[in-house]
Amino acid sequence: MSDIKRVVLAYSGGLDTSVIAKWLEVERGLEVVTFTADLGQGEEIEPAREKARAMGIPDKHIFIEDLREEFVRDFVFPMMRANARYEGDYLLGTSIARPLISKRLVEIAKETGADAIAHGATGKGNDQVRFELSAYALDPDITVIAPWREWDLTSRTALIAWAEKHQIAVPKDKRGESPFSTDANLLHTSSEGKVLEDPWEETPDYVYSRTDHPEDAPDTPEYIEIGFETGDGVSLNGERMSPATLLAALNDLGRKHGIGRLDLVENRFVGMKSRGMYETPGGEIYARAHRGIEQITLDRGAAHLKDELMPRYAELVYNGLWFSPEREMLQAAIDLSQQKVSGTVRLKLYKGNAMVVGRKSEASLYSEAHVTFEDDAGAYDQKDAEGFIKLNALRLRLLAKRDR
Numbered sequence: 001m002s003d004i005k006r007v008v009l010a011y012s013g014g015l016d017t018s019v020i021a022k023w024l025e026v027e028r029g030l031e032v033v034t035f036t037a038d039l040g041q042g043e044e045i046e047p048a049r050e051k052a053r054a055m056g057i058p059d060k061h062i063f064i065e066d067l068r069e070e071f072v073r074d075f076v077f078p079m080m081r082a083n084a085r086y087e088g089d090y091l092l093g094t095s096i097a098r099p100l101i102s103k104r105l106v107e108i109a110k111e112t113g114a115d116a117i118a119h120g121a122t123g124k125g126n127d128q129v130r131f132e133l134s135a136y137a138l139d140p141d142i143t144v145i146a147p148w149r150e151w152d153l154t155s156r157t158a159l160i161a162w163a164e165k166h167q168i169a170v171p172k173d174k175r176g177e178s179p180f181s182t183d184a185n186l187l188h189t190s191s192e193g194k195v196l197e198d199p200w201e202e203t204p205d206y207v208y209s210r211t212d213h214p215e216d217a218p219d220t221p222e223y224i225e226i227g228f229e230t231g232d233g234v235s236l237n238g239e240r241m242s243p244a245t246l247l248a249a250l251n252d253l254g255r256k257h258g259i260g261r262l263d264l265v266e267n268r269f270v271g272m273k274s275r276g277m278y279e280t281p282g283g284e285i286y287a288r289a290h291r292g293i294e295q296i297t298l299d300r301g302a303a304h305l306k307d308e309l310m311p312r313y314a315e316l317v318y319n320g321l322w323f324s325p326e327r328e329m330l331q332a333a334i335d336l337s338q339q340k341v342s343g344t345v346r347l348k349l350y351k352g353n354a355m356v357v358g359r360k361s362e363a364s365l366y367s368e369a370h371v372t373f374e375d376d377a378g379a380y381d382q383k384d385a386e387g388f389i390k391l392n393a394l395r396l397r398l399l400a401k402r403d404r
Helices: 015-026 047-054 068-081 095-112 127-138 156-165 243-257 281-297 300-318 325-337 384-403
Strands: 006-010 031-038 062-066 116-118 143-145 181-184 189-192 222-229 232-236 261-267 273-279 343-350 353-360
Touching (some): 006 015, 015 156, 031 095, 062 095, 068 095, 068 232, 068 243, 095 116, 095 300, 127 143, 222 281, 243 343, 243 353, 281 353
Parallel strands (some): 006 031, 006 116, 031 062, 116 143
Antiparallel strands (some): 189 273, 222 232, 222 343, 261 273, 343 353
16 A cells, blocks of 8 residues: 555545545545546536645546446446346446446546545445446456545544545535435436435435426326337437437436336345435336337247346346456347347326337237237137147146146
8 A cells, every 4th residue: 555656536526525535645645636427417517626626636637527428328228228127126326327437437547647546435335345346347456445444534523523624615514414315327316324214214305306296297198209229219209319318308207207216225235224215217217118119029038038137137236246247248148139129119107107108119029910809810720729738737737646
């Protein structure tokens, strides 16, 4: 550690990472490079530049980058091809952002000649694991500094006192205990801690920031159409859009109709259970649409195998193993399954629900001639079912005779 001279910090511009930036300089004697990523968190990130400057960081060591398109194109959409939901519910909004941030931290470290990277994740959560597993996968020799696991600033009061001692501006709303902690990007907003720590108590309305209350949503349903090509969304209501633009538009629709709220008690990778509230408005709409187009374009065997693989894939993403060979192997199989997943899905948005009400595709496997209750004109011989049933029943009949 004594050989470390320069460090790249994942910097939000907030109180915690501002304290970390100064702490790395004062306590460790390190030259600090800051990296702030715009992942569509919905707030202005340019002020982070002025805050970094105020702490004496030169402009050449302040990196602020718009990564929204890369985030959706290279991380969110590949994950959505897998229909990934951790523990059946969570659309992995925080989890999927961490590998991209880590990727740029490692790249900037190389660009600036830094010896280490640093993050503001605590020692209790999943993010420390995600940041660091990703970083080590990309650069096995990188050094990672995690101040929350090292320093003695164990309370909000101590943190603020240290900030004031070192002339770090403390926002007025930070003078005291925060009611809850939030993380946001273009895919979702998550909230946890404080008022959410009792899993019996209903989430207060003021916690929700990304969606209108479903009870207050419009009384008239809204119909939309999402176009897909080889497993990825490419258009909304006939208008072609880039990945990030499409997700942003779906977020607006989801907000209006109160779609995508989730109250979840999940199993953290580090071993404890935690209760979180997630809002994923556009992601929920998109995920339902993607399954809708798969319903008519995927063969049964491929669809069922994907559903078997999905929990494992989701767990890998949740646990921070995006850059692992097993995730890449699963991704290759999933991407192969998406070659014919093209077409249009129509959804009905109403009072917190996104319902698939129509799907069409030139690559559809749906055959009305085979499933009709009317005359099928010889497309299907119903007599064939007798032999099919008898062969499948053979082992069951033999078991029954033996055990009778």
